[in-house]
Structure formats: C-alpha cells, structure tokens
Amino acid sequence: MKKVLLIAGARPNFMKIAPIYAEMRRRGDEFAPMIVHTGQHYGAMSDSFFSDLGIPQPDFNLGVGSGSHAVQTAGMMTEFEPVVIREKPDWVVVVGDVNSTIACALVAVKLGVKVAHVEAGLRSRDRAMPEEINRILTDSISDLLLTTSQDADVNLAAEGIPAEKIRFVGNVMIDSLLEHLKVAATSNIRETVGVVEGEYAVCTLHRPSNVDNETTFTGIIDAICDVSQQLPIIFPVHPRTRAKIDEFGLTHKIASSKIRLIEPLGYIDFMRLYSGARLVLTDSGGLQEETTVLGIPCLTLRENTERPVTITMGTNVLVGTDPKKIRITANEALSDRAKPEAKVPPLWDGKAAGRICDVLSEPPAVAGG
Numbered sequence: 285m286k287k288v289l290l291i292a293g294a295r296p297n298f299m300k301i302a303p304i305y306a307e308m309r310r311r312g313d314e315f316a317p318m319i320v321h322t323g324q325h326y327g328a329m330s331d332s333f334f335s336d337l338g339i340p341q342p343d344f345n346l347g348v349g350s351g352s353h354a355v356q357t358a359g360m361m362t363e364f365e366p367v368v369i370r371e372k373p374d375w376v377v378v379v380g381d382v383n384s385t386i387a388c389a390l391v392a393v394k395l396g397v398k399v400a401h402v403e404a405g406l407r408s409r410d411r412a413m414p415e416e417i418n419r420i421l422t423d424s425i426s427d428l429l430l431t432t433s434q435d436a437d438v439n440l441a442a443e444g445i446p447a448e449k450i451r452f453v454g455n456v457m458i459d460s461l462l463e464h465l466k467v468a469a470t471s472n473i474r475e476t477v478g479v480v481e482g483e484y485a486v487c488t489l490h491r492p493s494n495v496d497n498e499t500t501f502t503g504i505i506d507a508i509c510d511v512s513q514q515l516p517i518i519f520p521v522h523p524r525t526r527a528k529i530d531e532f533g534l535t536h537k538i539a540s541s542k543i544r545l546i547e548p549l550g551y552i553d554f555m556r557l558y559s560g561a562r563l564v565l566t567d568s569g570g571l572q573e574e575t576t577v578l579g580i581p582c583l584t585l586r587e588n589t590e591r592p593v594t595i596t597m598g599t600n601v602l603v604g605t606d607p608k609k610i611r612i613t614a615n616e617a618l619s620d621r622a623k624p625e626a627k628v629p630p631l632w633d634g635k636a637a638g639r640i641c642d643v644l645s646e647p648p649a650v651a652g653g
C-alpha cells in the first residue's frame with residue numbers, strides 16, 4: 285500500500301486533488317491517500333469547495349493563511365516538515381503553481397520523499413509572475429512530472445528534464461468539471477443573480493499584474509464598464525481584487541455600469557454561472573481550460589498564457605490589458621452569434637486521475653526512481 289500526501293492550499297488546487305483522492309480510495313488497498321490543506325486560502329475561498337467536490341475534511345490543516353510570499357512559503361514549510369517526518373509517505377503529490385505547491389515540494393524532496401507534480405511543464409515565460417517561478421522550481425525538483433498537454437512535455441525536455449520523469453496524463457481538472465456538470469445544472473445561481481443563459485458575461489480578475497497596478501486595473505475596469513453596456517457582466521470578486529477596487533476608488537464607476545460585483549462563488553455555482561455565459565473575460569488559468577472544454581468564448585486579459593493549447597485548439601483569445609484592445613475584441617466576440625468551434629485537447633477526457641494513479645503505482649524504478 286502506498287501512502288500519499290495530497291497537497292492543496294489555494295482555490296485552484298481543490299478541484300485537482302478531488303478526483304485523485306477519489307480514484308485512490310476506489311483502488312482500495314493500493315493507496316492510502318491523506319489530504320494536507322496548507323491554509324493558503326480559507327473561508328469563502330476554501331470551505332465550500334470541500335463540500336461541493338465531496339472531499340473529506342483534510343487530515344492535516346497547516347493553517348498558514350495570508351502573508352508576503354516569504355512569510356507564507358516559509359510558514360508552510362515549517363508546518364509541513366513535521367508532518368512528512370511523522371507520516372513517512374511514499375509520495376507527496378503537489379498540483380498547480382501556487383505557493384503551497386513549491387513549499388511542500390521543497391520540504392518533501394529535502395527529506396528524501398518522492399514528489400509528483402500534477403500540471404507540470406506549463407510555462408508563461410513571464411518571470412514577473414509568481415506562479416512561473418513556482419512552476420520552474422517545482423518541476424526542477426520533482427521526481428515525476430505529470431503533464432496536461434504535449435507542449436508541457438516539450439518545455440520540460442527543453443529544460444533538460446529526462447524523458448523518463450515526464451508522463452502525459454491529461455487534465456485532471458477536467459475530470460472534476462465533467463463529473464460535476466450534472467449537479468451544477470441544479471444550481472439556481474443564474475436566477476439568484478437575475479441572468480438568463482447566453483445573455484450575460486462573466487468576469488474574474490485577480491492577477492497581481494492586473495489588479496495591483498492602479499493604471500492597469502483602472503484601464504481594464506473602464507473597458508469592461510463599456511462592454512457592460514452591451515450585456516450584464518457578473519463579476520465574482522476575489523479578496524485581493526476587492527481590496528484594490530476600494531483602494532483605487534473604483535466602486536462608484538462600477539456601480540454606475542452594468543457590472544455586478546458578487547462574492548466569490550463555490551465550485552458548483554460558479555460552474556453553473558460560466559457555463560451559461562455568452563462570453564468570459566478573465567485572467568484565471570483554470571477558466572481558460574474550462575471554457576475551452578465547454579466551448580464558451582474566453583478573452584484572457586493577460587499578455588501571455590502558460591496554456592497555449594486553449595488558444596490553438598480551444599475558445600481562448602489572448603487579449604492583453606490594453607483597454608482599447610479589450611473593447612475591440614469583446615465587440616468582435618459579441619457580434620459573432622455563432623458559437624466558436626472548439627476541439628477538446630487530447631486526454632482532457634475525465635480519466636486523468638486514473639492515469640495518474642496508474643503511474644504512481646508503477647514500481648519505483650519506473651515512476652521517477
């Protein structure tokens with residue numbers, strides 16, 4: 285039996301560990317999975333995800349919370365180290381690119397415990413992005429690199445990572461999406477916010493590069509206020525973004541537009557909301573992938589993406605943050621009534637957790653040594 289610590293800390297982690305945990309439980313004696321929540325996100329950014337995704341309460345909650353990068357990362361490392369020493373897992377599985385990912389990978393690898401990185405190899409090539417640093421470092425120390433798309437395999441090979449450490453397993457976040465579509469159809473969030481399928485847009489923004497800079501953020505808000513003249517825009521607001529709206533005095537401007545700010549939503553309600561949208565405007569990584577699978581037009585308000593397959597195969601358009609460009613691209617997207625043609629990328633098929641477990645159960649020499 286392989287003892288596995290599954291690490292989750294921030295909102296985009298929960299839907300990635302849920303299918304892996306469930307698959308490990310399904311396989312009975314093969315795995316003993318335990319969940320570690322670092323506490324990077326808490327309250328509305330965390331709690332409902334456990335109930336929505338059917339994940340049990342974490343076996344360990346490190347309770348680290350918010351802080352500067354150094355304080356947060358160091359806090360997680362300090363709290364996680366005794367857990368690894370005590371539990372002696374066969375594997376530590378980290379997902380994504382948040383501070384919890386690198387913190388726990390670093391602790392495990394230095395204690396001689398094997399690390400598997402789910403969603404390895406994605407690169408925005410923008411080192412000003414904290415996630416890009418987390419990705420590069422996590423990939424360089426992990427024993428097993430589990431990728432969602434073949435461009436990630438190419439990126440890892442170019443960084444000198446041996447081929448036997450890299451496995452293309454597909455996108456486990458899409459396992460969660462496909463599994464919960466049916467139950468999401470029972471959510472009444474559209475009625476609650478007063479929108480009708482196909483007649484509204486959804487916006488999410490939280491990247492420091494977009495919301496922490498007053499000029500950039502004000503420009504984006506001006507542009508989406510204009511877009512909202514054409515259709516209502518529902519905007520669930522991340523706490524970081526909420527603070528910046530207040531700080532930069534944008535509340536009045538937004539209130540006099542057709543943008544509707546709401547609290548962050550749980551997984552199921554949010555799926556119901558974006559799956560009925562005419563258009564999504566976002567700087568999220570996961571949403572670029574989710575809209576690709578559902579064929580919803582997505583405008584990414586960033587200068588780069590680590591998920592190029594959502595552009596080459598999916599519905600994603602990389603717009604950047606120039607307000608003029610946002611207005612023009614949104615107008616183009618809204619004037620085209622036909623749903624964009626999208627292909628679902630290879631192995632985004634709802635079976636990635638099974639392939640991840642297959643690789644983790646291989647004999648040590650194969651699965652990362």
Ligand code: UD1
Binds near residue numbers: 381383522
């Ligand atoms: C983190 C991830 C980012 C991911 C995002 C998803 C890193 C470096 N960044 O960014 O990759 O896309 O999560 O949401 O790991 N806060 C709360 N409640 C919470 C969490 C945060 O109020 O539950 C506030 C705090 O003021 C905190 C700020 O939001 O300082 C930012 O939180 P933090 O976890 O540092 O980064 P995110 O911007 O959420």
